[in-house]
Amino acid sequence: MATLEIRDLHVTVEADNATKEILKGVDLTVKQGETHAIMGPNGSGKSTLAYSLAGHPKYTITEGTVLLDGEDVLAMSVDERARAGLFLAMQYPVEVPGVSVSNFLRSSATAIRGEAPKLRTWVKEVKETMERLHMDQSFAERNVNEGFSGGEKKRHEILQLELLKPKIAILDETDSGLDVDALRIVSEGVNRVRETGEVGTMLITHYTRILRYIKPDYVHVFSGGRIVESGGAELADKLEDEGYEAYTKGGASA
Numbered sequence: 001m002a003t004l005e006i007r008d009l010h011v012t013v014e015a016d017n018a019t020k021e022i023l024k025g026v027d028l029t030v031k032q033g034e035t036h037a038i039m040g041p042n043g044s045g046k047s048t049l050a051y052s053l054a055g056h057p058k059y060t061i062t063e064g065t066v067l068l069d070g071e072d073v074l075a076m077s078v079d080e081r082a083r084a085g086l087f088l089a090m091q092y093p094v095e096v097p098g099v100s101v102s103n104f105l106r107s108s109a110t111a112i113r114g115e116a117p118k119l120r121t122w123v124k125e126v127k128e129t130m131e132r133l134h135m136d137q138s139f140a141e142r143n144v145n146e147g148f149s150g151g152e153k154k155r156h157e158i159l160q161l162e163l164l165k166p167k168i169a170i171l172d173e174t175d176s177g178l179d180v181d182a183l184r185i186v187s188e189g190v191n192r193v194r195e196t197g198e199v200g201t202m203l204i205t206h207y208t209r210i211l212r213y214i215k216p217d218y219v220h221v222f223s224g225g226r227i228v229e230s231g232g233a234e235l236a237d238k239l240e241d242e243g244y245e246a247y248t249k250g251g252a253s254a
């Protein structure tokens, strides 16, 4: 079973000619097959964690380690991270002008598998996955994220997740801006991937709404650039009732 191990991760960004420490010692272990919900107030550093794992150049790792099956993720290029089995779905996904969804998916799958998927089975796989996500087939011919509505972006993420079958998936606010039906459809996609037992998921979210559909094995509270409490699914209910105040008092938040 693949394991992602984040140890004492410290990350800074350059903003207004100053260096600001955003992550202040994150510790987290995610194994294939497990679902972890990361919850926490605005600005606590959740997306920074996702970007840092993705290898975004704006974020400087100053301390700590990230290992995937013992391999040093931080030493890998962005492509190498994807090939090693890391999948990152961003809170604000980028547009890729001139590249259709269909081509994008196929070249991603080729990069990750090390060989191009066989065209006939691939086309069928894409078509069936899109149907399950209630996506119109014409969507495959559109340019990646160009003019996609919020909900379409999220479905596109789950389409990638289902087709690329990573070892560890990091989903940053996959639930934001989804209507009730889309939330259910997207959740079902995440659950299908989960049921394979082969994907470990880090689900960054603000709402326990999505956790009604996707039952996390673990819930972590993120505050002030680190994980300050961990528990089971019941912790999400407590957060819904009580908020984050207990964790942010005394300016502990970022």
Ligand SMILES: Nc1ncnc2c1ncn2[C@@H]1O[C@H](COP(=O)(O)OP(=O)(O)OP(=O)(O)O)[C@@H](O)[C@H]1O
Residues within 6 Å of the ligand: 013, 014, 015, 022, 040, 041, 042, 043, 044, 045, 046, 047, 048, 049, 058, 091, 254
């Ligand atoms: N590229 C950047 N330049 C300057 N500041 C940044 C940058 N990235 C993150 N920050 C700052 O780091 C802090 C954490 O931001 P981050 O986006 O990680 O929070 P978050 O927990 O994802 O919040 P939200 O719940 O609102 O999505 C914020 O104060 C933010 O302004």
Ligand SMILES: [Mg+2]
Residues within 6 Å of the ligand: 046, 047, 048, 091, 172
């Ligand atoms: Mg965020």
